[in-house]
Amino acid sequence: MTTLFLARHGETVWHAEHRYAGIADVELNENGLRQAEGLALWAADAQLDAIYSSTLSRSILTAEPSARATGEIVETDPDLCEVAFGVGEGRTLDELRPDYADAVDAFEARPAEAILPGGEAGVDGITRYLRAFDRIHSAFPDGRVLIVCHGTALRLVLCELLGIDPNRYRDLMPAVQNCAVTTLEYADRHARMYAFNVPADVAAHRY
Numbered sequence: 095m096t097t098l099f100l101a102r103h104g105e106t107v108w109h110a111e112h113r114y115a116g117i118a119d120v121e122l123n124e125n126g127l128r129q130a131e132g133l134a135l136w137a138a139d140a141q142l143d144a145i146y147s148s149t150l151s152r153s154i155l156t157a158e159p160s161a162r163a164t165g166e167i168v169e170t171d172p173d174l175c176e177v178a179f180g181v182g183e184g185r186t187l188d189e190l191r192p193d194y195a196d197a198v199d200a201f202e203a204r205p206a207e208a209i210l211p212g213g214e215a216g217v218d219g220i221t222r223y224l225r226a227f228d229r230i231h232s233a234f235p236d237g238r239v240l241i242v243c244h245g246t247a248l249r250l251v252l253c254e255l256l257g258i259d260p261n262r263y264r265d266l267m268p269a270v271q272n273c274a275v276t277t278l279e280y281a282d283r284h285a286r287m288y289a290f291n292v293p294a295d296v297a298a299h300r301y
Contacts, residue, residue, distance in 0.1 A: 095279040095286075096231040097238045099140065101294070102245045103156040104129035112186055115152070115181035116213070122155050129273040129294075130250045133242075134159035136275065136294040143165060143237035148174035148244060156273065157242040173226040176244035177219040180212025206250055206260035209238060216250045216260060223251040227280055235281070243271040252276070255285040267291075 104126030110117045118259040122130065135143075137160035147157040149170045157168045182190055190210070191198050200208035206216035223243075230239055248270055251265040255278070258266060270276075270291055 095281040096234050096236065096281050098227065098230070098278045098285075099142075099238070099240045100276040100278065101133055101156070101240060101242050102248060102270045102272055102274060103150075103152045103242055104133075106152050108184060109272070112223040113184055114179040114186070116176050116183045117150065118183045119151050121151050123148075126152070127155070127248055130156040130159045132154040133273040133275075133294045134163040136160075137240060140164075140240070141238055142240050143234050144169060144230070145240045145242070146174065146226070147242040148176070149174070150175055150244075151242065153242045157240070160240060160242075171226045171229070172228060174241065174243050175222075175247075177246050177250070178212075178214035179215055180210045182210045182213065204261050205264060206253075216246070216263075219247045220250050220254045220260060223247055224254070224283060226242055227251075228283070229270070231281055248276070252290075255280075255283070256287065275284040 104122045106115060106118055106120040106126055107123050108120050142164050145161050146168045146169045147153045149172045154168060161168045181194060183242050187198055194211060197210055201210055249267040250260045253260040253263050271293060273294050275289045275294055276291060278285045278287050
């Protein structure tokens with residue numbers, strides 16, 4: 095099986111303000127850049143065979159220090175991008191509610207299936223992530239791979255792999271810390287999870 099280390103990108107200005115970023119290309123803030131360097135300290139001793147990232151700059155900028163620390167290159171994959179939030183990009187749910195009350199209510203009740211106007215269903219994000227995981231497993235069937243990705247899509251795909259209704263991702267996994275590490279063994283759409291949302295400085299002493 096492939097050991098996948100899934101890390102959410104570092105903090106951006108929008109995330110610090112609890113705004114949806116989705117596929118908007120929001121860069122890291124200063125704290126996010128520091129978090130990426132912390133992830134690199136973990137990566138240096140993680141015996142990685144590869145590093146993958148979404149094509150969004152906040153993910154790439156998070157992955158690059160780990161690539162420098164390990165001598166690997168960052169392979170980008172558009173299937174690892176965040177779920178698109180349409181009219182929600184750059185806004186909070188409270189800001190959306192006056193104009194899109196019904197859509198916001200549906201999105202809060204069934205976040206894996208309901209779509210904010212112009213956005214993408216969470217279940218479609220799951221499909222993309224599983225495609226990417228399958229390709230990575232084929233390339234590194236017994237390897238150790240860091241994947242720098244995104245908070246909502248990460249929680250959705252974990253629910254799918256663990257046999258949990260993805261609409262419950264917010265209740266069961268209310269937050270993913272920036273640059274925290276989740277560890278899976280993965281093969282053929284099956285996974286075993288060994289750790290979830292472990293800060294990089296703690297993960298450095300465990301895996």
